[in-house]
Amino acid sequence: MTDIRNIVILTGAGVSAESGIDTFRDAGGLWEQHKVEDVATPEGFARDPDLVLRFYDMRREAIQAKQPNAAHEALARLDREWDGELLIVTQNVDDLHERAGAKRTLHMHGTHLNAWCTACDARTRWTGPLIDRPECPKCGARSLRPDVVWFGEMPYEMDRIYAALRQADLFVSIGTSGAVYPAAGFVRDARELRIRTLELNLEPSQGSRWFHESRHGPATQVVPQWVEELLG
Numbered sequence: 001m002t003d004i005r006n007i008v009i010l011t012g013a014g015v016s017a018e019s020g021i022d023t024f025r026d027a028g029g030l031w032e033q034h035k036v037e038d039v040a041t042p043e044g045f046a047r048d049p050d051l052v053l054r055f056y057d058m059r060r061e062a063i064q065a066k067q068p069n070a071a072h073e074a075l076a077r078l079d080r081e082w083d084g085e086l087l088i089v090t091q092n093v094d095d096l097h098e099r100a101g102a103k104r105t106l107h108m109h110g111t112h113l114n115a116w117c118t119a120c121d122a123r124t125r126w127t128g129p130l131i132d133r134p135e136c137p138k139c140g141a142r143s144l145r146p147d148v149v150w151f152g153e154m155p156y157e158m159d160r161i162y163a164a165l166r167q168a169d170l171f172v173s174i175g176t177s178g179a180v181y182p183a184a185g186f187v188r189d190a191r192e193l194r195i196r197t198l199e200l201n202l203e204p205s206q207g208s209r210w211f212h213e214s215r216h217g218p219a220t221q222v223v224p225q226w227v228e229e230l231l232g
């Protein structure tokens, strides 16, 4: 892989699984315990805001007690040591990439650690609960919601993601089921752009057949191995 210079990495819930954060679609995953349309859509929020705020308050509290694992650490090392372009696009709303030290990250599905004011549009770092309808620090309205992208809403910074893909020589997908678009389509976009594609996942995903190469195993093993290989 000596001709690799610019890399786009897509991560999903699988990269945080070994930190003790539930994935969505694995057995016992979040979408088995909760209905997507109740807790992860604008309609669900309009119908029962308390249910949705409580769900995200619990998740926000839980992730703060978790720690980055060897996969996050390896990607942070790659970020530090890689001279070429690198963008870690994550679908995860936790902050474990950043806590491991990665800087070149993009949260396409938002983050648990921001509150978004629907009155003034301000985003504020938020670590506490939202259920009591605290005031927006910017405008004072009690209109804060989690800054996470729900089904039916547009993921963030798609232009920046596609711009990075157009410059990339390698696209790597880590720990994601390939079930949710547009992220699930990045591998096909990459193929059209004639970029090399690699999947690192516990098991073959829905999109596996689109990748030039797939390596299967727990993220804490396959990711550090791959990074070591790449940095040589």
Ligand code: OAD
Residues within 6 Å of the ligand: 011, 012, 013, 014, 015, 017, 018, 023, 024, 025, 026, 029, 040, 091, 092, 109, 149, 150, 151, 174, 175, 176, 177, 178, 179, 180, 200, 201, 202, 203, 205, 217, 218, 219, 220
């Ligand atoms: P999923 O739960 O759909 O998929 C998790 C993937 O990680 C599966 O392919 C697992 O095989 C794999 N996996 C599990 N444990 C792993 C481990 N230890 N090492 C490596 N891989 C492992 O989660 P995502 O693909 O991230 O969106 O889900 C995508 C989006 O769907 C999420 O961002 C969220 C969800 O609904 C929104 O909420 C908008």
Ligand code: ZN
Residues within 6 Å of the ligand: 117, 118, 119, 120, 121, 122, 136, 137, 138, 139, 140, 141
């Ligand atoms: Zn506000």
